[in-house]
Amino acid sequence: MEQLGFEFAVQPRKLTKVTPARLATFDDCPRRYRMAYVDRPPPARTGPWAHSTLGAVVHNALRALFELPPAKRTPARAAALVNEHWQDGGFADSRQAAVYRERAQSWVSEYVEHNDVSETPVGLERWVSAPVSPQPGRPASLIVEGRADRIDERGPELVIVDYKTGRRPPDEAEARASQALAIYAVAAERTLRRPCHRVELHHLPTGTIAAAEHTEAGLRRHLVRAEETAEDLRTATDSLAEGGDPEALFPARTSARCSWCDFRPSCMEGQQAAPPARSWELLAP
Template identity: 65%
Template sequence: MDQLGFDFGVMPKRLVKVTPAKLATWADCPRRFRMAYLDRPTPPRGGAWAHNTLGAVVHNALKALFDQPVEKRTPEHAVALLHRQWKDEGFRDAEQAAVYRTRAEGWVRDYVERLDTSIEPVGIERWVSTPTQKIVAEGRVDRIDLRDGELVIVDYKTGRHALTVDDARGSQALALYALAARRTLRKPCRRVELHHLPTGTVAVWEHTEESLARHVSRAEEAADELGLASDTLAAGGDPEILFPPRTGNQCTWCDFRRSCPEGQQAAPTLDPWALLAP
């Protein structure tokens, strides 16, 4: 069989499964990656952050809106869905929570008023996946539209700062979602959009094959690094050497701050509502 050019003694290299969240966590801090995805039992996490609660509630309300028949996709019904999804986790008190609930009502109402709610997205919170030469990139997309025969990736944002074209262009998550949606749904996908509800703005980027390839290359490099570190850890490697802390301002809101002395020294402790927009 060797004369035919086959080598049955070499197994193909296992593709590493990654999500944009995993890649971002690795880039942010290898120690945090280890604690989040490898340590068992998982170290205790910190409590809820109000800004994360706010974002989750808005996302869930918009998801629920598209589960409704077209005639019910009104701004008023969207606000009612937000009330149904609302939680006070992470806020200072009920009074503060009420202030931000009112803000979120305005964001959702204004967004739905501008939106063509007669559209039927091809995906809402849709899981998509695609293999590349070295990885399987996968993740859950907020919304996938079909416009003029092409898929469009829509990502809702509720952060305190407006977003730009550069944010859309540079988002590895959106690029990987575009590739994964293309393969999962068998239609072309190049356009990615960041819908920032607090400002009502939409940041748009049209990818080329070259720009998508650059994002894949960076993702594969990171996957090689985290895969090697993970395999070496499983073989008995030193976790402190393989997954060192990467300290900075991000240590302030790290879920595993209580288990990381270096992180505690690097950044001050914040109240759970400190990252809300003023």
């Protein structure tokens, strides 16, 4: 597969910088985007969520593991790193937190036991960035960037690895459909100057690895969608700065997700759309 031919030219006008988190937030609910990234000071949020705490602990433990020399990347050390990075935020009580701490230790130790962790990644929580145009031959229209969990070097190519600790194991379709992984692949290729087409979701609770091999056309489709969202959020943000109505420019897009939205305390529409979730309800069973 030939190296991606994205155009990386710089335009005179200021390019919009977007991350997967910003794009996903705006697509999911423009009001949540405004509260998270535009309003200053930001509105009141909920407290911590246990599933987010758990995910952060596992990510931090695996990052610390790969920072060790290969000989020290043992299952026992991986489990110990979970304990070192453990936090209790969002869990129902200390008993539930202890149960999930033990589960997380088991997940990472089994991950190390059943996967080759001897190679040192070229990136751990690596920030990657690239000015791009989804259309061949055109000047760059936006800058895509973000922090990839892990970037492996396998032969002549790079591979994006993303850790998951949620309820459901991912599949190839989910890996291929992930805009975040596609953006990381494009930005990693630009930042590290190596071709990058393969993306993987590593689900710690089940040991599942869901992988997809992107084509140039597939990555361009993700960038087209990113460009469309970026244009919408830029228009809304600019109009707000010119005195536009924040409620009209950033409308609430209610759904079942309002139950666990971080900004639920500051959004009446969200409170009316769905009952509040308990802070531990999204934990993997």
